[in-house]
Amino acid sequence: SVTEACRGCIAHECMESCPSGAITKINGRAFINQEICKECGMCKKVCPYNAISEVMRPCKKSCPTGALHVDEEDRQAAVDKNKCINCGACMAGCPFGAISDKSYIVPVVNALMEGKDVYAVAAPSIAGQFGPKVSVGQIKDAFLKTGFKDMVEAACGADAVAVHEAEELKERLKRGDKFMTSSCCPAFVSYVEMNFPELKGMISETVSPMIATARLIKKNHPDSMVIFVGPCTAKKSEIKKPNLAKAVDYVLTFEEISALFDAFEIDFQNCSDLPVSDATLSARGFAQSGGLSNAIALAAKEIGVDLKPVKINGQSELKKTLLLAKVGRLDGNFIEGMMCEG
Structure with missing residues (x-):
């Protein structure tokens, strides 16, 4: 998300770096369309004013082994079974109850x-x-x-x-x-x-x-x-x-x-x-x-x-x-x- 630190600079490097065209300028400030944002972090890297805060999905942030990733195409979260240790942190972190384990x-x-x-x-x-x-x-x-x-x-x-x-x-x-x-x-x-x-x-x-x-x-x-x-x-x-x-x-x-x-x-x-x-x-x-x-x-x-x-x-x-x-x-x-x- 874009913070108050955004200067609406002429160079608009954030817009130029975005691979999905998710950033536009509204009322003199950058705006990120979350529906098409890929969460790649490129805009955050190039912003000279550190005006873009990185907001990671709770499930992904809670995973201790980096087993959870977001598909770039459909934006769906997925678990890499080769990295998952079945700790359940992603289930606890998801605010929507979208991740569940097998119930017996x-x-x-x-x-x-x-x-x-x-x-x-x-x-x-x-x-x-x-x-x-x-x-x-x-x-x-x-x-x-x-x-x-x-x-x-x-x-x-x-x-x-x-x-x-x-x-x-x-x-x-x-x-x-x-x-x-x-x-x-x-x-x-x-x-x-x-x-x-x-x-x-x-x-x-x-x-x-x-x-x-x-x-x-x-x-x-x-x-x-x-x-x-x-x-x-x-x-x-x-x-x-x-x-x-x-x-x-x-x-x-x-x-x-x-x-x-x-x-x-x-x-x-x-x-x-x-x-x-x-x-x-x-x-x-x-x-x-x-x-x-x-x-x-x-x-x-x-x-x-x-x-x-x-x-x-x-x-x-x-x-x-x-x-x-x-x-x-x-x-x-x-x-x-x-x-x-x-």
Whole structure:
């Protein structure tokens, strides 16, 4: 868009540089016709007064890997699957709800209606999702009233993951590795695999708490169906990985489970505050920035490992830290990476 800094100069370099003829002069100032503007940025580059501000589409601006681009012909946004890490940032950034992921709510409802043994594995962040006055115990009862066999905290698997990851780090350091990265955030793992393939071997082979909990449920209940419920759309891509297949059947976001509760007319005020004691306090803090390192630190201390965590979140921090790791200048031996900010 053109700002007040426009001088309406005689040279009108912005108009001359525009490849689509989107710029005209109205009342002595440049005007950009957004319907034919290609968002190429040429006018901004040539304006001697910096009078043109760059307005990027929210979806494109929010994408941490540059996977989203706008077609020059039809002006439609498109996602480059070779760059997309399924983090869901574009969906959150789009003000029109024009981008969506695949929903599994229909097969989940069908399974519930058929009376199958469906278990919900709930992410720690489910606490507070339905208001400050709704407890996790009431949420568990809501799952039961909806037809789920049980609700199990994903943090249940986090305790086992912390111990296993600490032991894995010990073995890696023993064999000469300088560091190891976390593997719980699927978007972070995809980011490393796509942008730093030489560091792929440094990613922890320990599964995420979601997978660990699901495997435990299916070990005890072989004929059950497991649904993960959480805030992260990237989990929908994680369950499709060949080495993790059949652990989790479907993933529902908090928005989807909220819609399901509404469809079943669940009133939390009428839900009992059931006991929930699947995990430790440190395991419940797993998903918070630094929570994974804190949990692993406890396990590492018991087996004599000096954990030196580097806690990072967001694309800019991730890129900087991974570049340092790539050239051997990482100040630590464990990278806890989270794609989301905060």
